[in-house]
Amino acid sequence: MESGTVLDRTFFERDTVTVARELLGTVLVFERPAGVTSRVRIVETEAYVGPNDRASHASRGRTRRTEVMFGPAGHAYVFLIYGFHNCLNIVTEDINMPAAVLIRGGEPLQNVEKRTDGPGRLCQALGIDRQFTGHDITMPPLYLQAECDLDPLDIESGPRVGVAYAGEWATRPWRFWIRDNPWVSRPPRRNIGRGDASPGAV
């Protein structure tokens, strides 16, 4: 895709793991209410795939909180975790297929004062909270731009972080990051899958 192109709905209407991988290297743009535009290059994502994925909030069924995950692709799902931190997801796949990609970390490009490694910090740095749930991520003030495609060899994958409660699903290598990028979060070892699937393999 041409550099600078805004990612449209068709980008997000695809297989969630594919979207998670291809979001790496794209640029998250936030046109702040104050008129300042912040830009962050996405370096780490996770896929949450369908109603059977026990790591996904949607595995509990359709509720007020998860309703947006069952809706059309390309909309934001922001939830509050541990009473402190907001986490930004982008809904993927078809209507009634609850799936999303968690944006876990980014590299500050422009007008970003705070750290953006880690899903909570990213939202904190940009000022994104649950009010953004339902926002159409193909439009201002919050959207994504394509950049040059990454070399596949620069993409690594491994188990998702902090989902040990999800049994077998915790071992799926649905976390993606850019190799050797300093803005990729480094999770505590106890949070890596069930301890039997080492990250690093593509």
Add this chain to the structure above:
DNA sequence: TGCCGGATCCTG
């Protein structure tokens, strides 16, 4: 209605 625990992060 009450309780349990979380897709996290900071401090010590």
Add this chain to the structure above:
DNA sequence: AGGATCCGGCAA
């Protein structure tokens, strides 16, 4: 290692 601190989902 432990705490902060809100709220969703489930059991009662």
